[in-house]
Amino acid sequence: MTDVFDLEALRRRLAAAPDSAGLKPLGLQTVVIGDGALEALPDVVADLVGARHLSGPVAVISDLTPKRRRSADLLTLVTDSLAARLTVRGVRVGTPGHRVHADEETLAQVTRDCEGAGCVVAVGSGTVADIGKAAAAAHGAAYVVVQTANSVNGFADDRSVLLVSGVKRTTPTTWADALVVDTDVLVEAPVEMNVSGLADLIATFTAPADWYLATLLGMDDSYSPTVVALAREQGPALLAAAPLIPDGDRAALEQVAATLTLSGISMGVAGTTAPCSGMEHAVGHLLEMATMQAGHEAALHGALVGAGSIVAALLWQRVLDELADGGLSRVLVPDAAEAEAGVRAALRTVDPSGNMGEECWRDYERKLARWARARERVELAAENWPSHDRALRDLLAGPQALVAALRSAGAPALFCEVTPPVDAEAARWAVASCHLMRERFSVADMACFLGIWDESCVAALLRDAAALGAGR
Ligand SMILES: [Zn+2]
Structure with a gap:
């Protein structure tokens, strides 16, 4: 998958597209997917903080569900590897026994807890990553996602699905500067979460038609064939990977992760989901x-x-x-x-x-x-x-x-x-x-x-x- 995540090549492709004028800049700077990806995390964070001359600790956001990489606790691994180079502050989200929701109260609490941070690192799946984007955006901090499951396609774009008066609303927040997806972490994720990301990607075969028709009839202005192609051209590889996901096949999980990332990027550069x-x-x-x-x-x-x-x-x-x-x-x-x-x-x-x-x-x-x-x-x-x-x-x-x-x-x-x-x-x-x-x-x-x-x-x-x- 390395050719997919040559982000510079992707930037050049988007710039050369006939419909490039309507596209937004790709904000992601680094995507690491594969074996041992987590080992790159301290360098990725230190480089970001150094390049942007950011001060303040690294806020590591996570929910209360333990996650593993091989036989070790993932949050401990992340925290220890970062603490060897930088000051780390742990920020826990949610209450025991309940799934985290991106409601107004949760957002306010996490944003408060990230005050003063130079970099926010989210360790989690969709909702935690969405909350992290909002908190990083509020403080102008760098933002890194350690993706813990192939659950949704929203890691690699600049929007968060937030609850506004109980209604799910897609809200502009910030791009992740870096996305780190370690195969050993995906292997340990609950099977139904990894399958859920594949199901989310099935929308790649319905939603673009809605978008085309909307733009054709003057109900939207943003349709881009270049954007649609980003995830669609992974279709055959995605369908080949689908039956291997429940067995935790490493190549299949990496293929789904890469397609989710491209799908996220497609929303980000389109400026709409x-x-x-x-x-x-x-x-x-x-x-x-x-x-x-x-x-x-x-x-x-x-x-x-x-x-x-x-x-x-x-x-x-x-x-x-x-x-x-x-x-x-x-x-x-x-x-x-x-x-x-x-x-x-x-x-x-x-x-x-x-x-x-x-x-x-x-x-x-x-x-x-x-x-x-x-x-x-x-x-x-x-x-x-x-x-x-x-x-x-x-x-x-x-x-x-x-x-x-x-x-x-x-x-x-x-x-x-x-x-x-x-x-x-x-x-x-x-x-x-x-x-x-x-x-x-x-x-x-x-x-x-x-x-x-x-x-x-x-x-x-x-x-x-x-x-x-x-x-x-
Ligand atoms: Zn979705």
């Missing part, structure tokens, strides 16, 4: 928000996204049929008052206080206003529909292929298979409401504006997903 996050993520976010609101532990992010990708791929088939049948000449603009009532009612199901509904309506209102101005772009797209149809089909993979990829890694393909299982009513609610939670345009918005998004469509998608998942 859109290349990797479409309808499937909105469904997953809603389910995560609902379980958290109920005071329960949500299933792993990637597991929900994987199951959501199957539903999104199924909906794409219906939407493409409708669009090929002249659907763009029949689009409608929902009535704002009705839409507002719909958003608030959907979110009141999980948050009777109305705060989540308020937060979501703020975003949905902007999407609706933009759609009301999109008529000209819609007409233009309709004129040349066959070529857009081809482009969209090239970006998508069929739902059967996605089920097969998830199954090959032992990942859940259905909401009822994730841990803890999502019941049928919650799955129906999350799929039906997914377009209402954020400003981003997805295939579910397209279905809504085509007038085909109703209870029977949602029920049919979930029925079709169940049939595919059962091998029918």
